[in-house]
Amino acid sequence: MKRVLLIVALATAGCDALPPPPEAGPSPGTPLDQPMRGTTPTPTACHDISAAQAGPVAVIMQDNSYSPDCFAISSTQAIQLANDGETRHSFTIADAVDVVVEPGNRTETEPMEDLTGPGTFDFICKYHEDDGMVGVVIVR
Ligand SMILES: [Cu+2]
Numbered sequence: 720m721k722r723v724l725l726i727v728a729l730a731t732a733g734c735d736a737l738p739p740p741p742e743a744g745p746s747p748g749t750p751l752d753q754p755m756r757g758t759t760p761t762p763t764a765c766h767d768i769s770a771a772q773a774g775p776v777a778v779i780m781q782d783n784s785y786s787p788d789c790f791a792i793s794s795t796q797a798i799q800l801a802n803d804g805e806t807r808h809s810f811t812i813a814d815a816v817d818v819v820v821e822p823g824n825r826t827e828t829e830p831m832e833d834l835t836g837p838g839t840f841d842f843i844c845k846y847h848e849d850d851g852m853v854g855v856v857i858v859r
Contacts, residue, residue: 764789765787765789765790765791765855765857766787766789766790766791767790767791768787768790768791768792768796769791769792769793769796769859773796774796775796775797775798775799775827776790776792776796776797776798776799777799777801778790778798778799778800778801778810779801779803780800780801780802780803780804780808780810780820780844781803781804782804782805782806782808782847783804783806783808783844783847783850783851783852784851784852785810785842785844785852785853785854787854788853788854788855789854789855789856790854790855790856790857791856791857791858791859792831792856792857792858792859793858793859794830794831794832794836794837794858794859795830795831795832796830796831797827797828797829797830797831798810798827798828798831798856799825799826799827799828800818800820800825800826800827800828801820801824801825802820802821802822802823802824802825803823804822805822806822806846807819807820807821807822807846808820808844808846808847808852809843809844809845809846810828810842810844811842811843811844811845812834812835812840812841812842812856813841815834815835815840816828816834816835816842817845831856831858832858835858836858837858837859838857838858839855839856839857839858840855840856840857840858841853841854841855842854842855842856
């Protein structure tokens with residue numbers, strides 16, 4: 720009987736000696752340090768337009784939002800911006816794109832490979848960022 724108890728005790732000690740699982744380290748999922756505020760939309764909420772159409776991707780600007788406000792495109796695609804609002808809006812990606820569209824007008828950007836290259840980019844309306852006129856484009 721004593722021997723059985725001893726074996727159980729050793730087995731328990733052996734379990735305690737196991738190293739912690741590798742995922743137990745300090746939060747590897749911390750997002751990049753971004754000066755931008757706010758919640759990053761989940762990728763599943765983004766519209767993947769890269770396969771749906773080969774030509775320019777249409778983004779509607781309204782007062783004050785984009786539609787879609789999160790989308791994925793291929794790097795060879797351009798973005799056609801149509802301002803359906805009653806005020807001036809911009810499509811601005813820091814250090815890469817700054818297109819202003821007057822009400823009722825539309826403008827097409829260069830293909831994204833010439834502007835940003837692949838990656839995930841926040842875009843804003845420089846006039847209405849504080850009103851939440853922001854979005855995310857994933858360039859593939
Ligand atoms: Cu705006």
